[in-house]
Amino acid sequence: MSDVKTVAEFFFISITLGLWSFSAFINPKMTGGGFLKLVSSICASTTFCGFLLTVMSKGFQLPMTGFYLGTLLFFVWNFLNPRDERNTLAWVLYLLVTLTLMTQSYFFQNQDLKIFGFFMGSTLLLGSIVFAMILGHWYLVVPKLSERPLIRLIQFTWLILAIKFFWALVFINNHPEFLEFGTQKGAGYSFNWMMLTMRIGWGYLVILVMSLFGYKLIKMRSIQSATGIFYAMTIFILVGELASSYLYYEYGILI
Numbered sequence: 039m040s041d042v043k044t045v046a047e048f049f050f051i052s053i054t055l056g057l058w059s060f061s062a063f064i065n066p067k068m069t070g071g072g073f074l075k076l077v078s079s080i081c082a083s084t085t086f087c088g089f090l091l092t093v094m095s096k097g098f099q100l101p102m103t104g105f106y107l108g109t110l111l112f113f114v115w116n117f118l119n120p121r122d123e124r125n126t127l128a129w130v131l132y133l134l135v136t137l138t139l140m141t142q143s144y145f146f147q148n149q150d151l152k153i154f155g156f157f158m159g160s161t162l163l164l165g166s167i168v169f170a171m172i173l174g175h176w177y178l179v180v181p182k183l184s185e186r187p188l189i190r191l192i193q194f195t196w197l198i199l200a201i202k203f204f205w206a207l208v209f210i211n212n213h214p215e216f217l218e219f220g221t222q223k224g225a226g227y228s229f230n231w232m233m234l235t236m237r238i239g240w241g242y243l244v245i246l247v248m249s250l251f252g253y254k255l256i257k258m259r260s261i262q263s264a265t266g267i268f269y270a271m272t273i274f275i276l277v278g279e280l281a282s283s284y285l286y287y288e289y290g291i292l293i
Contacts, residue, residue: 043091043094043095044095044287045280045283045284045287046091047088047091047092047095047146048146048157048283048287049276049279049280049283050084050085050087050088050091051084051088051139051142051143051146051161052143052157052160052161052164052165052279053080053081053084053164053165053168054081054084054085054088054109054139055136055139055140055142055143055161055165056161056162056164056165056166056168056169057077057080057081057084057165057168057169057172058077058081058132058135058136058139059136059139059161059162059165060165060166060169060191061074061077061132061169062132063169063187063190063191064173064187065124066121066122066123066124067122067123068180068183068184069176069179069180069183070122070179070180071120071121071122072120072179073173073176073179074116074120074121075116075117075120076172076176077169077172078113078114078116078117078120079113079117080172081109081113082110082113082114082117085106085109085110085113086110088106089103089106089107089110092106101142101145102142102145102146105138105139105141105142105145106142108138109135109138109139109142112131112135140158143157143158143161153286153292156202156205156292157283159198159201159202159205160202160279160282160283162194162198163195163198163199163202163245163275163279164275164276164279166191166194166195166198167191167195167245167268167271167272167275168272168275169191170188170191170192170195170252170268170271171265171268171269171271171272173187173188173191174188174261174262174264174265174268175265177261177262177265178262185256185257185259185261188256188261188264189253189256189257192249192252192253192256195245195249196246196249199242199245199246199249202242203238203242205292205293206237206238206242206293209291209292209293210234210293213291216230216291217230217231217234223289230291233281233285233291234293236277236278236281237278237281237282237285237293238293240274240277240278240281241274241275241277241278241279241281241282242278244274245271245274245275245278248267248270248271248274249267249271251267252264252267252268252271255267
């Protein structure tokens with residue numbers, strides 16, 4: 039049960055950090071303050087859920103509860119005070135909150151730099167796809183919004199996919215014992231292969247293929263169709279990253 043709570047808390051931290059990080063990709067003058075208000079409301083919700091989980095499992099322990107409460111207050115304030123432009127103060131707050139969320143994620147990974155780096159990749163991959171899905175809906179509000187932010191999000195997704203896929207191959211090469219016939223490592227031979235297939239297939243290959251279709255649709259300015267692709271990508275990336283985090287927290291498998 040504790041591992042399930044850990045995976046769930048990781049998911050909420052990742053959604054918050056991922057969405058907030060990619061909010062820099064859009065210009066509030068083009069989207070209007072309402073879009074950042076929407077992002078802030080989602081981040082406030084995920085932060086609150088993560089806060090409840092950490093209190094339920096660990097109680098009020100610093101520094102994690104401090105990170106949660108500080109960022110939660112910011113997102114609520116940002117929701118109540120939407121802006122149509124970013125001034126110097128807005129950029130300073132953006133950087134401060136981003137660094138706070140990254141520090142929170144670092145402490146959540148027990149201050150292990152290697153694990154933190156791996157899961158930062160997961161956070162950015164998850165965040166880029168979910169953010170693209172949310173942004174795609176905003177074109178119904180602002181039809182003349184440039185497609186450039188969506189294109190940059192997909193290009194960033196490709197970069198993170200390449201890095202994470204390479205990392206997974208290196209781990210598999212360095213730990214073949216997890217996939218040897220009859221192994222008792224991890225959850226056993228069959229389960230290890232099933233989870234690996236799910237992870238690579240749904241979390242990497244399907245995402246890559248769908249992102250190529252999404253890219254072509256965006257180039258055609260078929261934003262609503264591309265948003266449908268992002269919906270499906272969001273489902274697959276959630277399954278893939280939840281499987282990845284479960285494999286690590288339960289069995290120490292890092293793919």
